[in-house]
Amino acid sequence: MSDQSWASSPAVRKCMQANTGRDTQPEVRLRRAVHALGLRFYVGRRPIRAVRRTADLVFPRLRLAVFLDGCFWHGCPEHHTVAKTNAEFWAEKVATNRRRDVETNAVLEAAGWTVIRVWEHEPSDQAASRIASTVRALRGTPPNQQRQAPDRAH
Secondary structure (H helix, E strand, O other): OHHHOOOOOHHHHHHHHOOOOOOOHHHHHHHHHHHHOOOOOEEEEOOOOOOOOOEEEEEHHHOEEEEEEOOOOOOOOOOOOOOOOOHHHHHHHHHHHHHHHHHHHHHHHHOOOEEEEEEOOOOHHHHHHHHHHHHHHHHOOOHHHOOOOOOOOO
């Protein structure tokens, strides 16, 4: 097991390797909600080419980067669960991710970018509304002149 120290078993290794880095259900839901508000954006793009950080949604002209953070991977204060197996490894992994998130925010903000972080548990319509409000503010568009999404029954 030395070559797979992060996995407690071959089954765990297989499950973790199946996790995708893009197009997860929370990402797709968020993109659909933001798109339904009439906003257009790039997906999975580096806000600053020279900086090796990829945002989930990017509005380059507005210098707005949106990151959708998973509750386990980024240590959500509400939903993060402590791994029972290989706990020390996973605790350090999450701590490293959180430090990188703080560094990413600082680097982008220093370069004039606005950063929005969305937790995966946040309802996509609420997150989309927060993103749309930020887009309006960056554009300087009054809220009543921005396209609104049609009301939908859930």
